[in-house]
Amino acid sequence: MEQSSDAGPAIAPDLLRIGSQQFQSRLLMGSGRFESFELMAAAVAASAAEVVTFAVRRERLYDSSGRNLLDFLDLQNLKLLPNTSGAYDAAAAVRLARMGREILRSLEVPVDNWVKLEVLGDSRTLLPDPIETLRATELLVADGFEVLCYTSDDPILARRLKAAGAVSVMPAGSPIGSGLGVLNPHNLQTIVADLKATDPDFPVIVDAGIGTASDAALALELGADAVLLNSAVARAGDPVKMAWAMRLAVEAGIAARAAGRMGKSRFASASSPEIGLLTSPVGVVSRISEGLGKVKDN
């Protein structure tokens, strides 16, 4: 993948490692809710994502259009990641994961033993069921899967999922399809710090809730390794343009994270020198602000 800005410094961010795979892109794209296969394919291309997620569903037996969405994607360069959406307990998730693996095997794609695990506990809030998610992770890891595990942003649960063998823990920024962004940045930072404490390359992926480009950039600035999103692009006014924006956002976010942001302060700090001013500054706050109110961001 070429850098999006030819004028930028020679920043080659580390590759994203997920289990046995590695990727240049920090964006994983969902393929649902697009108005057409053509639009989905154009958005995926604009996003520069290398991983695209899918759901496993019953084949329509008699009213099939004959059009297969896989025919619209570049399977040489994209990795297909089946999910377990629709599962509300561990047994259903394991069944869907095995079906997804079988589909990938039939396609003879290079990676066929991975799954985005998603076990929900409630059809209205779409919040994950933590107990069944952990149970399913254990079962799938034992069955040889590389499990990318969708979860809530609970740091202790994230730790348990990693300990159970998930190759990536994927906390929600906010509820699925809500577009509310990263609602609890502190939990995300705690998850990142905890899971990476002894394993700096362990990938934390913010999955769900991203609404626009700044949400994706923020997730990476907070320490996530990547974002997985779908609705933010599919339901944007112009999905292809938003996919492009998301590509830029994850590049910006990972670069900003690598650069290290400045500290935050309650007070202003002039960029122009105070020495050589023609007139005296007005106000007292600026006089007493030196060394006060510094807020350390990290």
Next chain:
Amino acid sequence: MSTSQPDSVGTMPVLVNEQRVDLPAGATVQQLLLQLGLPRRGLAVEVNGEIVPQRSFDERRLFVDDRIEVVSLVGGG
């Protein structure tokens, strides 16, 4: 809904994605897919809760009232 034995003209009912499908008695998974006009590629087939690998489609015989699931990938997040 269905008889539990092959009928006199040698067909048997099975359930595919909860819909009744009549197959020739002794049909294989591959014959089922052919009858439904489905490809071998990009599908997973489960018979009575057990995955049938693609390489076994030609050999795996189906029986009366088997419960079959045929699934594929669709758009999803």
